[in-house]
Amino acid sequence: MAEREELEIISVGYRLAHWLNLILFSTLLITGLVLLEIEVLAYIVYPIGAPIATLLGLDPGTGAVTAGVQIARMLHRLVGPLWGFIIVVYVAYLLVSGRLETLRVLRKPVGQQLREALAILYHYLLGREIPEDVKKGLDRHNVLAVYITLLLAIGVVLVGLSGLAIQYLDLTPSQYGLMLLLHDIGFYITIIYLIGHVFASFHPSNVILIKAMFGDGRVPLSWAREHMNAYVERVLARR
Amino acid sequence: MVKLRFPSRDEGVAVVVDLDKCMGCRACQIECQEWNGRKALETTFSPTFTNPPDLHADAWKVVFFHEFPVSKTLKFAEAEVAMKTVEVVPVPYNCLHCAKAPCARACPVGAIKVSPEGAVVIEPSECVGCGYCLASCPYNVPRRGSDGKYYKCTFCVDRIQSGLMPACVEVCPTNVFTFTSMREATKIAEGLRAQGKKVYGLSLDGYVGGRVRWIFAASEDKASRVFPAMFPETPRNFNAIRESLEGVAIPGLSLASIFALAALAVAWWRARRTNSKSEGAT
Numbered sequence: 001m002a003e004r005e006e007l008e009i010i011s012v013g014y015r016l017a018h019w020l021n022l023i024l025f026s027t028l029l030i031t032g033l034v035l036l037e038i039e040v041l042a043y044i045v046y047p048i049g050a051p052i053a054t055l056l057g058l059d060p061g062t063g064a065v066t067a068g069v070q071i072a073r074m075l076h077r078l079v080g081p082l083w084g085f086i087i088v089v090y091v092a093y094l095l096v097s098g099r100l101e102t103l104r105v106l107r108k109p110v111g112q113q114l115r116e117a118l119a120i121l122y123h124y125l126l127g128r129e130i131p132e133d134v135k136k137g138l139d140r141h142n143v144l145a146v147y148i149t150l151l152l153a154i155g156v157v158l159v160g161l162s163g164l165a166i167q168y169l170d171l172t173p174s175q176y177g178l179m180l181l182l183h184d185i186g187f188y189i190t191i192i193y194l195i196g197h198v199f200a201s202f203h204p205s206n207v208i209l210i211k212a213m214f215g216d217g218r219v220p221l222s223w224a225r226e227h228m229n230a231y232v233e234r235v236l237a238r239r
Numbered sequence: 240m241v242k243l244r245f246p247s248r249d250e251g252v253a254v255v256v257d258l259d260k261c262m263g264c265r266a267c268q269i270e271c272q273e274w275n276g277r278k279a280l281e282t283t284f285s286p287t288f289t290n291p292p293d294l295h296a297d298a299w300k301v302v303f304f305h306e307f308p309v310s311k312t313l314k315f316a317e318a319e320v321a322m323k324t325v326e327v328v329p330v331p332y333n334c335l336h337c338a339k340a341p342c343a344r345a346c347p348v349g350a351i352k353v354s355p356e357g358a359v360v361i362e363p364s365e366c367v368g369c370g371y372c373l374a375s376c377p378y379n380v381p382r383r384g385s386d387g388k389y390y391k392c393t394f395c396v397d398r399i400q401s402g403l404m405p406a407c408v409e410v411c412p413t414n415v416f417t418f419t420s421m422r423e424a425t426k427i428a429e430g431l432r433a434q435g436k437k438v439y440g441l442s443l444d445g446y447v448g449g450r451v452r453w454i455f456a457a458s459e460d461k462a463s464r465v466f467p468a469m470f471p472e473t474p475r476n477f478n479a480i481r482e483s484l485e486g487v488a489i490p491g492l493s494l495a496s497i498f499a500l501a502a503l504a505v506a507w508w509r510a511r512r513t514n515s516k517s518e519g520a521t
Binding site for chain 2: 043063
C-alpha cells in the first residue's frame with residue numbers, strides 16, 4: 001500500500017504559474033527570435049502577415065512579412081511586460097508566504113553542493129547512480145536545478161529591465177543600442193537555462209515529475225523519497 | 240523571403256566630397272528636400288548657421304557649419320595687423336552608405352534594401368519603426384518621422400537607376416561632389432590624398448564593410464578640425480558587439496541543443512535497455 005501512497009509536490013498555483021510561463025515565454029521566444037533572425041525565420045511570420053497584407057492591399061510578398069513582423073513585435077511588447085509582471089507577483093508571493101523552496105539548497109556547504117551537482121550531472125549524462133548519501137540529502141529542487149534557476153534569474157532581470165527601458169524610456173541611440181545588447185545577453189542566458197530545463201524535464205529519471213507538472217501535481221511517495229528525500233522528510237514531519 | 244546582398248566593395252557607385260570646394264550655399268540641402276518631396280522645416284534660431292540643427296526625417300542632407308576661433312595676421316607695408324576671427328567650415332552631410340550597412344543588417348523586417356549600385360534605402364512601406372537602424376548606425380543618421388517610420392538619404396537611387404546623378408550632386412555650383420563608380424572614386428580620393436589632403440571613408444572598420452560610399456576629403460587643417468567631430472575613426476557601436484555575440488551564441492546554443500537532444504536520446508536508450516534487462520531477469 002505504501003508504494004501507492006502519493007504526495008503533492010506541485011501545487012495548483014505552481015502549475016498555473018508554470019503554464020503561464022510556458023505560454024508567455026514561448027510567445028516571447030518565437031517573436032523575439034523572429035526579430036533577431038528575420039532572414040532565417042521570415043517564413044514563420046509570412047502566413048500570419050499574408051491575410052493582413054491582402055486585406056490592406058499591400059504587396060503580397062514584402063507586405064506579408066512586414067505585417068507579420070509588426071504583429072510579432074506588438075505581441076513581444078505586450079507579452080513581455082505582462083510576463084514580467086506575473087513573475088514579479090509570483091516571486092513576491094513566494095517570498096512573502098515563505099514558500100520559496102528553490103534557494104533552500106544553497107544553505108548547504110559549497111563542497112556538498114558541488115558534489116551533489118556533479119553526481120546529478122554524471123547521472124544525467126553518463127547514467128551513473130547517485131551515491132546514497134547524496135540521494136538522502138536531495139531537496140525539493142536539486143543543486144543543479146537551483147544553479148540553473150539562478151542563471152534564469154540573471155537572464156530574466158537583464159531581459160526585463162532592458163526591455164522596459166527600450167519600451168518606456170526615451171533613450172539616446174547609444175543607450176538604445178546598449179539596452180538591445182543587454183536584452184540579447186539576457187536572452188542567451190535564458191536559453192542556456194531553457195536547454196538545461198528541457199533536458200532535465202524530459203530525462204527518463206524525471207518522467208513522473210513532468211507528468212505531475214502537467215497532471216494533478218502528485219507523485220508516488222516512493223519516487224519522491226528517491227528524488228527529494230530531504231524534502232519528503234520535512235513534509236512528513238510537518239504532518 | 241528576406242535576403243540581403245551587398246555589392247562587393249569595388250562594385251557600385253560612390254561620391255567623393257571635396258570639402259575644400261564647399262562654400263556652404265546649402266543648395267544641396269534644399270535640392271535634396273525638393274527632389275525627395277520632403278516638407279520644409281520651420282527654421283529656428285541656433286548659435287550656428289546649421290539649420291535645421293541636425294538631420295531630420297524631412298532633412299536627409301544637412302550642411303553642418305563648424306566654427307573655429309582663429310588668429311590671422313594682415314600684412315601691410317607699414318605694419319602687420321593681428322586679429323582674432325572665426326573660421327567657418329561647411330560640411331554637407333548625409334547617410335554615408337556604408338559598404339556593408341549595419342542598419343540593413345540590423346533591420347528586423349528587411350525594410351532596408353541595398354541596391355546593386357550600393358545605395359542603402361529604407362523602404363518606408365516596410366518599416367515597422369523599431370529604431371534598430373538608428374541604434375546600429377555609427378554615424379547616427381536615420382531619423383524617426385511623425386508617422387513612426389525611419390527616414391534617411393536614399394542616394395537618389397531613383398535618379399541613379401535612371402542614369403542621373405543624385406540631386407545634391409547635380410545642383411552643387413562649386414562641384415564639391417564627384418559622383419562616379421566606386422573604383423573611380425577610390426582613385427580620385429587617393430589622388431587627393433597624394434596631394435596632401437586627408438581622406439575619410441576608404442579604410443574603415445569591418446563593421447561598416449571597410450569603407451563608405453560617400454568619401455570625404457579635406458585639407459589637413461580643415462580635416463583636423465572637422466573629421467574628429469563628424470567621422471569616427473572606428474565606426475563601431477554596441478550593435479557591433481551584438482553582432483559578434485550573435486555570431487557565437489546562435490551556433491553555440493544550437494549545438495548545445497543538439498547535444499542535449501542526443502544526450503536525452505542516449506539516456507532513454509539506456510533506460511529502456513536497463514528496464515528490459517531487469518524484466519528479463521524477473
